[in-house]
Amino acid sequence: MGRVVVDVMPKPEILDPQGKAVAGALPRLGFDGFVSVRQGKRFELEVEGDVTPEVLENARKAAETLLSNPIIEDVVSVKDASGEVA
Amino acid sequence: MGRVVVDVMPKPEILDPQGKAVAGALPRLGFDGFVSVRQGKRFELEVEGDVTPEVLENARKAAETLLSNPIIEDVVSVKDASGEVA
Numbered sequence: 001m002g003r004v005v006v007d008v009m010p011k012p013e014i015l016d017p018q019g020k021a022v023a024g025a026l027p028r029l030g031f032d033g034f035v036s037v038r039q040g041k042r043f044e045l046e047v048e049g050d051v052t053p054e055v056l057e058n059a060r061k062a063a064e065t066l067l068s069n070p071i072i073e074d075v076v077s078v079k080d081a082s083g084e085v086a
Numbered sequence: 087m088g089r090v091v092v093d094v095m096p097k098p099e100i101l102d103p104q105g106k107a108v109a110g111a112l113p114r115l116g117f118d119g120f121v122s123v124r125q126g127k128r129f130e131l132e133v134e135g136d137v138t139p140e141v142l143e144n145a146r147k148a149a150e151t152l153l154s155n156p157i158i159e160d161v162v163s164v165k166d167a168s169g170e171v172a
């Protein structure tokens with residue numbers, strides 16, 4: 001079984017309240033040195049068989065329509081992660 | 087400015103309703119061949135200066151306490167992403 005990983009992040013100009021909340025909590029919990037935090041999404045799509053270029057192209061289209069909102073989010077990467085440990 | 091990327095996913099044995107919803111929507115939108123989907127989180131932490139081993143260790147501790155819930159989530163990776171394009 002192959003696996004495709006899709007990373008989606010809020011666009012830089014879009015306010016990210018979750019990221020801001022994390023950034024505010026870090027120093028309160030003793031984690032210093034972090035300037036800002038952005039929170040996005042990570043999808044793992046399992047496919048039957050291998051991740052062919054066609055599967056990857058299919059995943060890219062899904063990433064840009066279903067997995068992200070192109071008005072406020074960027075698809076950062078769509079990659080074959082079959083070799084990586086789960 | 088350096089950047090650390092933290093990936094967090096629901097543990098395999100934990101129900102992931104968001105992932106299930108995506109998996110159900112994919113074939114309805116014409117994206118076939120995907121067997122299952124899991125949805126997790128991706129954090130980008132910006133740091134002052136370089137990502138030293140100390141910064142990475144600090145980020146790892148934050149990932150395991152603040153950024154994830156160790157009961158239901160796994161920290162999949164904590165890595166230096168300073169070289170990657172935003």
